Amino acid sequence: MLDIQFIRDNPDIVKAAIQNKKTEPVDVAELIALADSRKALGQELDALNRARNDAQKNRDIETGKRLKDEAAALEAKYAAVEKSYVALMLKLPNIPSPDTPVGMSDDANKVLREVGEKPHFGFSPKPHWELGEALGLIDQETAGEVSGARFTYIKGDLALMQFALLSLSMSILTNEETLADIARRAGLTVSTKPFVPVIPPYMMKSAVMNRMARLQPLDERYFFEKDDIVLVGSAEHTLGPMHMDESIPEAELPIRYVGYSPAFRREAGTYGKDTRGLIRLHHFDKIEMETFVRPQDGYTEQDFIVAIQEHFLQLLGLPYQVVLKCTGDQGTPDHRALDMETWMPGQNAYRETHTSDYMGGYQSRRLNTRVKHASGESEVLHMNDATLVAMGRMLAAILENYQQADGTVRVPRALRPFLGKDVIGA
């Protein structure tokens, strides 16, 4: 949700955002008119309530009865306006950052940099599903019989590799010195406060997911109507509301969480796309970063998070490119969104493996998560969320980049201490 004052002051920016994002159109003039009448009715109601309170204090029962009816009528009017107003407010997308490229499809995305050297093979590199199936590390056929399409069994050394990735991730994000080092090398002046590891709930109330602006499209969610509960599509969904309806003292910021959870996605409308392998599954596990900062620190925080993501990819020796997503490719609540796409030699393509979303105050305004300044003033704080490891896709990238002529796969050096071997599938 946007700030109504911002909308009043910058209607053209809001109109441009509606036009440039893939979002349902909203009549901004109508919204402002509703805001005006809501405000006027509110003032009228305040005055009426004052008179009513006076009558009550004086035990003026006649006047009290009359004003009660008047107030009821006015309240009904106010409620109707409020309802339309909120409905439009919730439809408005976040404003894209000034550096976000304008465009409707990913063709307009801007590649900021390509990092790392693509591996050269003396043979034709295979896609990870062929490698994985041949080595007995991936069993999609059995998963298809048991669970259906877009599910998989990850087995043996590949399952161990997932745990190794988890351990490596936590060792980085909970270590203040490592974080300070990452910040220094990225040239960022930023708090080096470590991340708090969290295993969050995997299901949540639909109303809270809606406050995260993540319930829609509902078609993409697994929703249990009987219990009014939704499976999370990311740890973000239950990490983000941890501080809803709270005012956090400025001195306690930033607050940083790293969550490990499954991500459940219906993948509606993607039939026929990426049907093999670990790229597009109804369930995968993910390590997610979620941070809460002062508004003035939002961009730097995102730069820091991207630096962490890049550090991690470099540590694994995976070539990747950093992409600034265009307006049409951004999510509704995003202010600035970057993707990291990792090179998959078996598919001869960069594939999206990481996302970094800076939300500004869009989610926190709905969640009512605020920062309280030393002066006593409070305002909506800013939120960032980002992938550290999307397990399926990271395992796929490692398999494809580290494959050898004999079909076995080397283990990235950084993972060896956690995995306990140099080669898998041997």
Added chain:
RNA sequence: GGAGGUGUGGCUGAGUGGUCUAAAGCACCUGACUUGAAAUCAGGCGUCCGGGUAACUGGACCGUGAGUUCGAAUCUCACCGCCUCCGCCA
């Protein structure tokens, strides 16, 4: 799943229909006393939405939402959270 409790400001906690403008204590802030601190004393101290340059001022908020009443923290109903016991269970 069954039974019984309970939800009040940062915290503890009083308040069962009308100066509640929510007692009191703790914590916190300011000032006085003090070389400084502690102790003591005096005062202040919630959130949100409006009006006003400002001093100030109007409204809403006692888990949430409905209801009864001229009037609700207080009565009624539903929901949510937490606690205790029983049952079941990794």
